[in-house]
Structure formats: structure tokens, C-alpha cells
Amino acid sequence: MLHELMEDFGYEKDRLMLAWCSSAEPDKFVEAVTTMTAHIKQLGPIAADSYAWQSA
Numbered sequence: 001m002l003h004e005l006m007e008d009f010g011y012e013k014d015r016l017m018l019a020w021c022s023s024a025e026p027d028k029f030v031e032a033v034t035t036m037t038a039h040i041k042q043l044g045p046i047a048a049d050s051y052a053w054q055s056a
Contacts, residue, residue: 014043 003013017039019032 011046012043015040015046 002016006013006016017032017036019028019036021029021032
């Protein structure tokens with residue numbers, strides 16, 4: 001549902017990721033943040049014309 005909302009607002013659904021990590025799993029948290037950071041860098045900045053709220 002969140003991916004659909006993001007697309008409705010003009011954002012790529014790939015800019016949202018959910019990872020479950022407990023406080024006993026710091027390595028899993030670091031891996032999730034590192035993976036998402038690399039992915040966002042590949043996507044690049046959000047295009048100024050993709051902001052759906054600007055047309056409101």
C-alpha cells in the first residue's frame with residue numbers, strides 16, 4: 001500500500017524499504033542501511049518535476 005501511495009505522489013516505489021531489525025541485530029541494521037543507501041545513490045536525486053504536491 002505504501003508503494004502505491006508513493007507512486008501516486010510521484011516518487012519511485014524503490015525509495016522505500018522496510019527491514020525488521022531488533023536491538024540484538026546491529027549487523028542486520030547496518031546491512032539494511034548500507035544496502036538502502038547504495039540503492040538510493042543509484043536512483044539519484046528526486047526530479048523537481050516529479051513532486052505531485054507542486055501541482056496542487
